[in-house]
Amino acid sequence: MFNTGPCQETRCEMLKKIREYNFAIIELALYLDTHPEDQKALCLHKEYTKCYKDLTDKYQKVYGPLTINFPCNRWRWLEEPWPWERSDL
């Protein structure tokens, strides 16, 4: 599920992986809220947040921002489709 492939990844595949890491982080965060002493969960959270950051940085440089916290040379926030619009992303 979390294997990183070659650099030839398509946009769709990258976004799928971003979603997977994001989901794992959400799930671990909820678990850690009620099990803050669980070291195994904490380790996984650390691992996935790093993967998430690295992959979103890489994605946003090519395909535009996923949040308004990403710096752009032009306002690319308007250029990409919104999540509710039907697309293969």
Next chain:
Amino acid sequence: MWTYDKKLEYPINIKCKNPRLAKFIISQYGGPDGELAASLRYLSQRFGMPDQKSKAILNDIGTEELAHLEMVGTIVHQLTDGVPAEELEKAGLGSYYTDHGVDIYPQSAAGTPFTAAYIACKGDPIANLQEDLAAEQKARATYEKLIDLCKDEPDVIDPLRFLREREVVHFQRFGEALNGVHEKLAQKKFYMNSPCNCGRGSTN
């Protein structure tokens, strides 16, 4: 404070319009056990929680529910966008179309507009968390009914299944938070019915 992520929590790509299903699914947007009610319920209740775990879990589940609100809105939008008025009327959405076109309006399947009466903030952490446990079960049951109604529509069933599963996880986490609150309230010198303590984190 929140930051918007320009992606869905789970992908939705519905190829066939189906206003009949949209009429039912809108209930999980603005109905009694819908995602809007869930999010507001948890994000409002978090202020009165007596321990760190329950504040965190209400904050973080309340936040995830906003992502689910967006998912349900997306399903309804993709099922109805561009559907002619005549077809909307045949699907039982004539009244909806009259007042809202194909905008996404928070209402129940029966057409009742969203109301804050769907949420409870009782000033009592035990009552609030019990309410939340029930809310998660009611939302799970609603998603199961919707899945029954969406037979032969895999593009719709897939995200509904995801949303149903999240209700199960949230129920588990709220149960754990409730245990923590019980322990906190059992501590010496905490009087549940004392007006100065009730619903507040005023003990150490």
